[in-house]
Amino acid sequence: MSRLATHPLVRAAILPILLIAIWQVAGMLVGPELKRMPTPSKVLTAAIDLIGSGDLPAAIGQSLTRVFGGFVVAALVAVPLGLVMGSSRTVERNLDPLIESFRPVAAIAVLPLAILWMGTGTAAAIFIVSYAAFFPLVINTIAGVKRVDRNLLQAAATMGLAKVTTLRTVVFPGALPSIGVGMRIALGVAWTAIIAAELAVGAKSGGGGSGGVGQMMFVFYAYSVELNRIVVCMIAVGVVAYLLDRGLRAVLSWGMPWAR
């Protein structure tokens, strides 16, 4: 018994369980006055509902598709650009001020333009996601290029490699660990951005899961006013973010067997 109580997993679970218990008790005490107060038991029921109806999985699927689309677009632009910027002082000096002045402009601040130009559908969503993912990718790629072992570049030079070949065969793999870090950050902000964008676009697109998790939350907030369902969405957003990161880390580790 005492050994079970000191097991790390058990110890890690104590505080969350305690908090959930307090939450449940508090919800039951103030319950009658505050009808909309979510409690763990109501949230669980709502979760079963949302998952059972297929609405939540569909919404998550929709949001994920947009995130992956935007992420791929961002990576295809940011990684080659970062490789060139990190290798060439001239290119970096010319582009860095432009990139650095756009960087503080949050993705959500670009949303009005995106909606006006591309509507409230997937095109605008992918634009927002790729905008958000672009900056961590390009900045970490540049940093990675600058940290590539100079000896390896010299080795490539003494073997007579052309510049472009060196970029592909030495600079890129050398910067890959840092690019991986950039990908992890980028995927995180991309997921944050898509939820915010869908939330802001609101109920303009179709119902159910077709507008993604963010839009689903907006509907529960503005129309049906279901706090328990909003909490379910919040938890889902957190869990998906965690799984995305875990998945990406597994892919990176698989793709870089030498760095394990």
Added chain:
Amino acid sequence: MGHAVGAVNGAKLSMAQLGKSFKLPSGEMAAAVQDFSLDVREGEFMVLVGPSGCGKTTVLNMLAGLETPTTGTLTLDSRAITGPGAERGVMFQDYALFPWRTVRENVEFGLRFGPAGKGLSSEARAQRVDKYLELVRLTQAQVKYPHQLSGGMRQRVALARLMANEPEILLMDEPLAALDAQTRLVLQDELLRIWGQDRPASDRRTVVFITHAIDEAVFLADRVAVMTSHPGRLKTVIDVPLARPRNDGTRALPEFQALCQEIWNLIRAEAVRATMT
């Protein structure tokens, strides 16, 4: 004095009054190498030996085309050296193996991505890689990554990578410095075997090898160029008439000991000064 010391007729590599200065943070210029003249014959094993800070790595880097001389001229077959080139292969002190490529892929690298493999079919390339992996006895380890290897094995991968490109000139920057004493002795023997000390001199590649170890220099070299520091200059060039193939017995010869002593006498005063001040 200076330029006559190292000059020979029909040189493969020729360095004439080479100088290299660096700008210090204070803005002053500091000479790393000054008035350095040395000719290397085709097929010759030339060793540069000298205390740390004597500029021997700078000389090698200039030969590799990685650094540009401030003064003087540098030629290969009478053509000026202006940058790196695949005909001059380099083995770096820290081996510079690509960590993301396996042993085999490292050895194959120059053939696959550089001009050394031009006109080679993929079968011919694979055969070449097999040959050099076998020569350095790494056939078993070819699927491993560099971080899975010992220092001695990494050194042999670097050697195989260098040899696989079959450059005309082999430039080696203290390739054995990071190894323990026993591994070093073993690899000195291996190096001579792979270089081809059993073959006739006309069938060997030209080597410029850097070390601070006098016994290593004498064991490997046809000629030893002794350098002194601050600034780096060529003090003298010593012939090593020891017969090839050389082996463990060579190290026990009185002539071997005498040559080591002779070189030590040349740099002792400076080495003592550098150590004690």
